[in-house]
Amino acid sequence: MKIFNSGRFRLGMAMVVAAGIALSACGSSSTSSNSSSSSKTTSSKGTSSQVLTMESSPTNPISRNFNPFLATSAAQLLGATSMIYEPLYQFDLAKPTVSYPWLATSYQWNSNGTAITFTIRKGVKWSNGSALTPADVAFTYNLVKQYPDINGNGLTISSVSVSGDTVTIAFPTPQYTNLQGIANVPIVPEAIWSKVGDPGKYQDPNPVGSGPYKLTTFTPEGITLTRNPLYWQPVHVQTLEFPVYSSNTTALEALETNQAQWAGNFITGLNKLYISPDPSHHKAWFNPENTVSLIPNLHTWPTDQLPVRQAISDAIDRNAISADGESGLEPPVTNLSGLVLPTFKSYSTPALAKYTVNDNGSPQAADTVLKNAGYTIGSNGYYQLNGKTVTIQVTDPSSYSDYAADDEIVAADLQKAHIDATFVGQSVSAWSSDVASGNFQLTEHWSAQGITPYQQYDGWLASSLATTAATGDYERLNDPAINADLANLAQASTLSQQRTALVPIATYVATNLPVIPTVYGAAFDEYNDTNFVGWPTPSNPYESGQPDNPTNEVVVLHLSPRS
Secondary structure (H helix, E strand, O other): OHHHHOOOOOOOOOOOOOOOOOOOOOOOOOOOOOOOOOOOOOOOOOOOOOEEEEEOOOOOOOOOOOOOOOOOOHHHHHOOHHHOOOOOEEEOOOOOOOEEEOOEEEEEEOOOOOEEEEEEOOOOEOOOOOEOOHHHHHHHHHHHHHOHHHOOOOOOOOEEEEEOOEEEEEOOOOOHHHHHHHHOOOOOOHHHHOOOOOHHHOOOOOOOOOOOEEEEEEEOOEEEEEEOOOOOOOOOOOEEEEEOOOOHHHHHHHHHOOOOOEEOOOOOOHHHHHHOOOOOOEEEOOEEEEEEEEEEOOOOOOOOOHHHHHHHHHHOOHHHHHHHHOOOOOOEOOEOOOOOOOOOHHHOOHHHHHHEOOOOOOHHHHHHHHHHOOOEEOOOOOEEEOOEEOEEEEEEEOOOHHHHHHHHHHHHHHHHOOOEEEEEEEOHHHHHHHHHHOOOOEEEEOOOOOOOHHHHHHHHHOHHHOOOOOOOOOOOOOOHHHHHHHHHHHOOOOHHHHHHHHHHHHHHHHHHOOOEEEEEEEEOOEEEOOOEEOOOEOOEOOOOOOOOOOOHHHHHHHOEEOO
């Protein structure tokens, strides 16, 4: 689901950690069980060959919320959801033609793509010992159908039916291209979730899932998951720890000292600070999988004005954002359509070639756009329209230090174009909440990662996602024509049809700029193979290496302790 792409974890190196600074541990040992909410997590994180510590983005202390449908839950922020709740299928984002049968063993479309039938795997148990049944699967999809606040993919489900070991989900229009969005829904037990009322408001403090791990300890500083003995596949890693790191410095220290073995962070000076000290074991892989963009709020002045969005796009120096903000790890976009290149070059067409970007940026070009639209420079030195100054706050978490650096570059470039722009740093939780509720002007954000371009554009533009707790369409675009174009793309069953159907959507992005593409986003992946082997690599891309939901489950199940 798109909600599983909500945590592009990152770490910026604000300063080289000086010798003698004590490692900030996450507390003392705890012997409490699920009912604990105040004890500390272990201080020996990652020191056992049976414990895998996965680092998420620096964030605030967490609350006890494991709802798999909410992007702001602790499980989602920590990247732990997929270890507890599983989908019907998993998909290899590093090799989009590959998929893995999961809680379903197969699927079959009907003749026109308006219904898909999944055969549900037999012998799967919930972590409380009860059997997972096709009725649980059908219940979950009906729950998503009934409650928009948990419909993270904006699925337009018409009906759900059960027949023996199969579940059929029907839609009003063909959905061939939306397989990933349909099959990635986390399945929940009917016996529990049928009693919770509105599932979008349920905290799920003691989760019962089908995944390889169970919650054993919780504190505001982190969680511990241990192997589920009832799980239907082999599990070789006994314990997972998801600590909360409050700062970039302590997170980097954890990576450097093997207190954390797996992270998905931006690290300035990656080779010098992380790889070079132990190149035999410290590894990294950055597979390009999405498009990072500036997201303008289309319901707030002045980003609701097309000339302003055009001026922003013209003014920003994407080469500087790539080289300085992203340390060259994420290349500048080459086309305003935002199509991920070269990953999806087979979807590109000559019709999109004219939207090539001037990656150096041009304040003069931005000036021309605004002047031609009737904007004038006021006595304060900034463009105005009808007495209103073009003032923009660019917001992102301060702890996402690459995005913070990107935003500083953006603000400086806009200042050169006589736009009153400033960067405002936030906490991760405040920013996540603001973006989900539409309380922002301009923010930088990654796109949905998918097996086709459909997932990216649907995540950018589908109005069904812009709920009060949005999981996409953060700019709040509501264009019936674009929704129809997305539906047309979803029903395209061949590459040729998909390529043709994509043209009006990609053209709309390039010309109307509901999002403003900046760089091609990588799946950040740093790992230490001292204790565990089996990691994905460029030569063995069985999955993306980014420790994010839901694909990190695939990676963990490939890992085993080094003998």
